[in-house]
Amino acid sequence: MKLARMPDGEPEIFHTLQGEGRGIGLPSVFIRASLCNLHCRWCDTDYTWNWVGTPFAHDRDAEPGYAKYRREEQIVDLPVGAVADRAAGYGCPNFVFTGGEPLLHESDWVALMVNLRGRFVESCHFEVETNGTQLPGAEFLAAIDQINVSPKLGNSGVEEKLRLRPTVLRSLLETGKADLKFVVATEADLAEVDRLATELGVDPGRVFLMPRATSVAELDRAGGWVAAACVIRGFRYSDRLHLRLFGAKRGV
Numbered sequence: 001m002k003l004a005r006m007p008d009g010e011p012e013i014f015h016t017l018q019g020e021g022r023g024i025g026l027p028s029v030f031i032r033a034s035l036c037n038l039h040c041r042w043c044d045t046d047y048t049w050n051w052v053g054t055p056f057a058h059d060r061d062a063e064p065g066y067a068k069y070r071r072e073e074q075i076v077d078l079p080v081g082a083v084a085d086r087a088a089g090y091g092c093p094n095f096v097f098t099g100g101e102p103l104l105h106e107s108d109w110v111a112l113m114v115n116l117r118g119r120f121v122e123s124c125h126f127e128v129e130t131n132g133t134q135l136p137g138a139e140f141l142a143a144i145d146q147i148n149v150s151p152k153l154g155n156s157g158v159e160e161k162l163r164l165r166p167t168v169l170r171s172l173l174e175t176g177k178a179d180l181k182f183v184v185a186t187e188a189d190l191a192e193v194d195r196l197a198t199e200l201g202v203d204p205g206r207v208f209l210m211p212r213a214t215s216v217a218e219l220d221r222a223g224g225w226v227a228a229a230c231v232i233r234g235f236r237y238s239d240r241l242h243l244r245l246f247g248a249k250r251g252v
């Protein structure tokens with residue numbers, strides 16, 4: 001499996017609290033895939049895709065010391081069994097597959113879920129965090145418990161035809177396992193969220209708004225208007241708990 005590689009060379013597999021969405025606060029083991037098919041300009045896991053030689057712009061480009069990543073330094077390739085050994089080693093039955101875009105490696109996750117369920121019998125709970133552009137097959141959809149879909153808005157800087165696949169979003173919602181989580185930067189983003197939610201006919205209780213923030217100060221600044229937008233629409237508010245508890249760090 002192609003996983004994100006920590007600066008010490010270890011795969012990004014860690015035990016923490018789920019920080020976003022429906023499962024917020026739930027102790028979980030995170031497994032971070034490398035590679036993504038999008039290139040959001042505010043992405044906070046840009047070490048999974050923003051490689052030297054690629055043309056994509058990032059908000060951090062002007063930051064002193066920021067540079068695109070060397071792909072070979074950011075990926076660790078491990079057999080499914082080795083990933084399962086590490087993930088199961090925490091003794092926690094809740095797993096979150098994140099990235100990058102984990103559904104680029106769908107068959108690996110199916111094999112991992114089979115392996116982990118074999119160890120924890122029926123107590124396993126699997127969540128995946130996806131950008132909603134990849135439709136997994138029946139085997140994956142049967143095995144996964146929760147699909148956290150984060151369709152990207154215009155604020156990502158990615159062309160609409162790449163970031164929004166309504167047929168995929170509809171199919172994911174039809175599983176009854178999917179929530180939509182929108183990262184909103186300004187109140188102007190709400191019009192796009194409203195249009196999408198209406199087009200998709202999604203239950204408002206399945207929609208989360210989350211402030212775009214990489215610091216607690218940014219979270220707090222946006223919290224008021226995002227919360228008010230949720231109240232009016234019957235949406236849910238998602239914080240970024242890991243940011244409050246641990247700061248903008250990897251592996252937490």
Ligand code: SF4
Binds near residue numbers: 040
């Ligand atoms: S889809 Fe997610 S991982 Fe991929 S570039 Fe956008 S924010 Fe980053």
